[in-house]
Amino acid sequence: FYPFNIRGIIMREAGASMVQEAGFAFSNAITYIQSALERGLDVDAFARRVSFFFSTGTQIFEEAARYRAARRLWARIMKERFGAKRPDSLLFRFTGTVGGSFYRAQEPQNNLIRGAYGLLGNVLGGVQGMLHPALDEPFAIPTEETAKLALRTQQICAYETGVTKVVDPLGGSYYVEALTDHLEEEIEKTIHTVDRMGGAVPAIEKGYMQQCIADEAYRAAMEEKSGKRIIVAVNRFQGEPAAGKMQYHRFDPAMYERQVTRTAQVRKERNNDAAARALRRLKEEAGGGENLIPCLVETVKTYATLGEIMKALKEVFGTFEEPLLV
Known part of the structure; x- marks a missing residue:
């Protein structure tokens, strides 16, 4: 049972960058933990029950490096800021899912591929649990068929690719290690900015987090509109609209x-x-x-x-x- 589940995914799906999602989620978690300590709880008595829920995009190496950075940074936060002593109190426990905001309505079957690449980024980053959105996420809740495809995508990744046979398979790669160092530094900068404002609560009350997320969402939308950020079948490689109609989930009135x-x-x-x-x-x-x-x-x-x-x-x-x- 994880009573502390900090949902960075809500911020990422609203437009936050991968750095903002991790930094703001960690700032929120720090506030929760500080409040628990002020109530007299021992950090090692509950630290193992803190978990996170993050959204993952399609940039495989960046996302994997982000989770590697988050794991390292969270261990330091728990040990140096809160004085946790148990090794399992330092562990970064998270569920990852490919965010529905990375899916597109055009040629929705492409979302199955987008989901698979994001899923791989999760695994390479060391995820503990996953939820996998179906390809019709931009339209409605899944049909039985699309939900099954999403499940089979996870199962094929887990049991047919061999990706789970080794811990941290990207460790030692110059590119990934450099990305990990850079992202850890950027996430920590975000946390320090929130700290200087007095913590997560003042940062939210002043609208700082909301403004950062809105600015990032606007920037990403403009990049997509201009074509700087390529989205297949949306602003590049557009095809003819599909002749057939999609089957949507039918709810019982x-x-x-x-x-x-x-x-x-x-x-x-x-x-x-x-x-x-x-x-x-x-x-x-x-x-x-x-x-x-x-x-x-x-x-x-x-x-x-x-x-x-x-x-x-x-x-x-x-x-x-x-x-x-x-």
């Missing part, structure tokens, strides 16, 4: 009504007094700075809904509003 009915039935059959008491206690403990996990567990046992729980917490903490950036 009655599914929404079924879920509404089930929720209403749960509310009817549960002990509503017990649920109300649990929600009141949750608000009280949230306002007092208590560890909310035990209270959340007890609240769920009363069949309080996720919406009710979120409403109670919002009444205490409020709702974050993005700063206006010009």
